[in-house]
Amino acid sequence: xxxxxxxxxxxxxxxxxxxxxxxxxxxxxxxxxxxxxxxxxxxxxxxxxxxxxxxxxxxxxxxxxxxxxxxxxxxxxxxxxxxxxxxxxxxxxxxxxxxxxxxxxxxxxxxxxxxxxxxxxxxxxxxxxx
Amino acid sequence: xxxxxxxxxxxxxxxxxxxxxxxxxxxxxxxxxxxxxxxxxxxxxxxxxxxxxxxxxxxxxxxxxxxxxxxxxxxxxxxxxxxxxxxxxxxx
Numbered sequence: 001x002x003x004x005x006x007x008x009x010x011x012x013x014x015x016x017x018x019x020x021x022x023x024x025x026x027x028x029x030x031x032x033x034x035x036x037x038x039x040x041x042x043x044x045x046x047x048x049x050x051x052x053x054x055x056x057x058x059x060x061x062x063x064x065x066x067x068x069x070x071x072x073x074x075x076x077x078x079x080x081x082x083x084x085x086x087x088x089x090x091x092x093x094x095x096x097x098x099x100x101x102x103x104x105x106x107x108x109x110x111x112x113x114x115x116x117x118x119x120x121x122x123x124x125x126x127x128x129x130x
Numbered sequence: 131x132x133x134x135x136x137x138x139x140x141x142x143x144x145x146x147x148x149x150x151x152x153x154x155x156x157x158x159x160x161x162x163x164x165x166x167x168x169x170x171x172x173x174x175x176x177x178x179x180x181x182x183x184x185x186x187x188x189x190x191x192x193x194x195x196x197x198x199x200x201x202x203x204x205x206x207x208x209x210x211x212x213x214x215x216x217x218x219x220x221x222x
Contacts, residue, residue, distance in 0.1 A: 038155060040132075042144030043209045044162050054144070057158040118209070 034065070038123040045116045046108060054105040058098075058123050065124040066103050068096040073116040081105065081119075098123070131196045133173045133208060133218075134160045140212040140219075149176040149196060150185070173213065192218060 007029040011017035015024060022028055029035060038058060046052045058064065068081040072092050079085070082095030094107035094117075107117055132146040132155070144160040156174055161167050174188040175196050195218050198206040211218045 039147050040145040040160075041147075041207075041209060042134075042160065042162075044143060044164060046164075051163075053163040055159075055161045055163075056144070057160065059154050059158055 032126055034124045034126050036125045038125070039121060041118070041120045043116060043118050044107075045114065047114045048112045049108055049110060051106055051108045052117070054119070056103040056105070056121060056123070057101060058103060059101055060123075060125070060127075061100055062127045063098050063100055064103075064126070066096060066098045067122040067124075068103075068105055069120045070094050070105070070107060071118045072107075072109075073118075075118055096121075131175045131199065131208070132156065132158075133175070133213070134170060135172070135213045136165055137169045137171045140214050142209055142211055142213060145208050147199075150179055151176065152179050156188075171213075173216070 008027065009017050009020075009025050009029070010027040011020045011025050017025070022030060040056075042054060044052055044054060069078050070081050070083075070092075071078045079092070079094075083092065085092045091110040092107070093110060094105070096103060096105045098104070103121060103123055105119055105121065109115055131148060132151065133142055134144040135142045143162055143165065146155065146158070146160075151174070156178055159167075159170065159172075161170060173192070175190075175192045176188060178186040178188060180186055195206075195211075199208050206220075208218075211220050213219075
């Protein structure tokens with residue numbers, strides 16, 4: 001077995017999963033689809049309105065799809081990044097972006113206040129279309 | 131699991147989940163703009179996936195902690211722990 005001849009294939013009923021053409025199978029991991037993820041959690045704090053940046057290295061060499069959730073203390077709400085929440089009780093601002101080497105998560109408050117930020121992230125493994 | 135922590139305080143500030151990682155992922159770094167990068171260190175717990183289907187073990191004496199963090203009914207949260215003398219110690 002080599003690096004190029006393994007993966008997952010699902011054939012249609014009556015079709016040989018080993019010999020069917022790629023275009024005739026229901027599913028093949030040969031094509032662009034998420035093949036796993038790097039995931040984790042973290043916590044950081046801010047005391048001023050200065051932007052806080054978390055840098056998560058992935059080193060894939062391509063820009064991956066990513067998903068980031070952020071919960072500012074007291075963790076009552078879990079927001080999907082990016083978001084700009086302004087209101088009587090909230091003044092949170094955060095977003096994220098990915099490059100070929102890193103996922104960056106950035107957040108701040110628009111008023112100076114000591115805040116802890118809990119986040120979770122998923123970096124999906126697949127070159128995709130970008 | 132890969133645990134990133136501040137060497138000066140022992141505070142854990144980020145993790146990469148999982149039991150098996152490629153060498154490329156193990157070599158990755160997570161930094162926080164409020165932490166001096168020179169103060170960041172990491173602990174790898176679990177298996178490193180090597181070429182030829184081989185694996186390398188890392189800090190398997192701490193592997194029971196990974197299982198506590200992965201427990202789907204009563205998970206322990208890694209961010210509630212500190213690194214103290216290369217051991218994970220729960221903070222109150």
